[in-house]
Amino acid sequence: MVLVLGKTTIIKTLIDIYKSNSKKVVLCAPTGRAAKKMTESTGEEAKTIHRLLEIGKFEEDKLESIDQEFKPIDADVIVIDEMSMVDVFLMNYITKAIYLGTKLVLVGDSNQLSSVGPGNILKDIIESEKIATVNLDKIFRQAAKSDIIVNAHKVNNGENFLRTRSEEKKENRDCFFIQEIEQNKIVSQIISLCTGRLEKFGNYDFYKSIQVLTPTRKGNLGIRDLNKRLQEAINPESKKKSEKKFGDVIFREGDRVMQIKNNYDIFWDREIDGKYENGTGIYNGDIGKITKIDEEEKQMRVEFDDGKKTWYMFSELDQLELAYSITIHKSQGSEFDVVIMALPQASPMLLTRNLLYTGITRAKKILVIVGNGKIIDFMVKNVDSKKRNTGLKFKLIHLFK
Numbered sequence: 497m498v499l500v501l502g503k504t505t506i507i508k509t510l511i512d513i514y515k516s517n518s519k520k521v522v523l524c525a526p527t528g529r530a531a532k533k534m535t536e537s538t539g540e541e542a543k544t545i546h547r548l549l550e551i552g553k554f555e556e557d558k559l560e561s562i563d564q565e566f567k568p569i570d571a572d573v574i575v576i577d578e579m580s581m582v583d584v585f586l587m588n589y590i591t592k593a594i595y596l597g598t599k600l601v602l603v604g605d606s607n608q609l610s611s612v613g614p615g616n617i618l619k620d621i622i623e624s625e626k627i628a629t630v631n632l633d634k635i636f637r638q639a640a641k642s643d644i645i646v647n648a649h650k651v652n653n654g655e656n657f658l659r660t661r662s663e664e665k666k667e668n669r670d671c672f673f674i675q676e677i678e679q680n681k682i683v684s685q686i687i688s689l690c691t692g693r694l695e696k697f698g699n700y701d702f703y704k705s706i707q708v709l710t711p712t713r714k715g716n717l718g719i720r721d722l723n724k725r726l727q728e729a730i731n732p733e734s735k736k737k738s739e740k741k742f743g744d745v746i747f748r749e750g751d752r753v754m755q756i757k758n759n760y761d762i763f764w765d766r767e768i769d770g771k772y773e774n775g776t777g778i779y780n781g782d783i784g785k786i787t788k789i790d791e792e793e794k795q796m797r798v799e800f801d802d803g804k805k806t807w808y809m810f811s812e813l814d815q816l817e818l819a820y821s822i823t824i825h826k827s828q829g830s831e832f833d834v835v836i837m838a839l840p841q842a843s844p845m846l847l848t849r850n851l852l853y854t855g856i857t858r859a860k861k862i863l864v865i866v867g868n869g870k871i872i873d874f875m876v877k878n879v880d881s882k883k884r885n886t887g888l889k890f891k892l893i894h895l896f897k
Contacts (some may be wrong), residue, residue, distance in 0.1 A: 574599070579604030582888075610850075690708065852876065
């Protein structure tokens with residue numbers, strides 16, 4: 497087993513090397529969106545780990561109780577991306593499904609957020625120093641031109657940077673900090689940025705390029721309230737648009753929505769380059785747009801970013817939520833051209849260095865952080881207050897004595 501931390505180029509090179517030697521390579525990731533990104537970047541099919549292990553029929557919150565034999569994965573090499581999101585239960589099932597002699601390559605960034613489930617697999621494996629590890633930490637000349645990349649590295653080193661660098665005059669800047677303390681003013685800044693203010697930096701359409709991130713679900717700057725305000729600004733009520741109220745959420749034609757749980761059975765179809773295809777499965781984290789709400793048939797049609805189109809019965813709308821704004825946790829494994837990150841006052845357990853780092857590294861072209869500079873300073877110094885007590889590192893050290 498080898499750990500690789502860094503570039504997609506490494507994965508593509510590994511694929512080329514093993515394929516040239518007639519070896520079968522299998523790619524996977526913990527979420528559907530991460531698997532999709534892996535497919536796009538490598539040109540090879542990547543599956544979710546759940547789909548690969550064929551455990552999709554089990555409830556996600558009951559995975560730890562699964563006691564069964566897994567069908568071995570037919571592969572010479574298995575590459576798992578976004579390993580920081582994999583918990584102890586999922587890693588246990590992966591190891592049960594590997595043939596003796598199969599190579600396992602884990603790709604991830606231990607500085608990002610830990611898995612939602614228990615454990616700290618990637619960090620424990622690295623710190624044990626018992627598994628071959630390659631750590632890519634050099635900033636090359638081209639990357640050094642990006643404030644996003646440079647500042648992400650500075651966060652990991654515990655350095656304050658944003659307010660200082662934002663005051664510098666620099667051509668082609670890609671990282672901005674807007675100092676605001678009052679929550680209503682932060683919201684106003686975000687709405688302004690989402691509705692045309694970024695036009696001078698590029699042709700950034702909100703639906704195609706911009707994503708608002710926030711650490712929390714609650715409060716004026718949590719995703720619930722922020723989504724309502726952004727919906728009003730970007731896709732307001734109109735007689736031309738049908739809508740459906742579900743709980744305290746109004747879904748409207750034209751809304752951006754996110755799938756919030758894996759659904760392995762839902763049917764979809766799409767057309768790419770004149771070719772029609774269909775299949776099943778929409779996954780946690782997939783983002784799309786509501787294209788039709790049919791009151792007569794009591795269903796809603798969503799077209800996802802990868803072209804998949806599917807219908808949801810009104811009784812199934814608990815699988816969706818508005819996604820004008822999403823939590824930084826939900827964004828892990830995804831990338832967006834433009835990231836607008838709100839940093840409100842919140843619980844210290846949320847305001848951590850790895851959360852800030854994860855949010856920063858979601859941006860590909862432009863990053864705008866709106867909030868109080870003191871919150872940023874606190875996050876840089878707050879080295880993950882949610883310590884995890886695990887035994888994996890200890891066991892690896894003693895196993896490989």
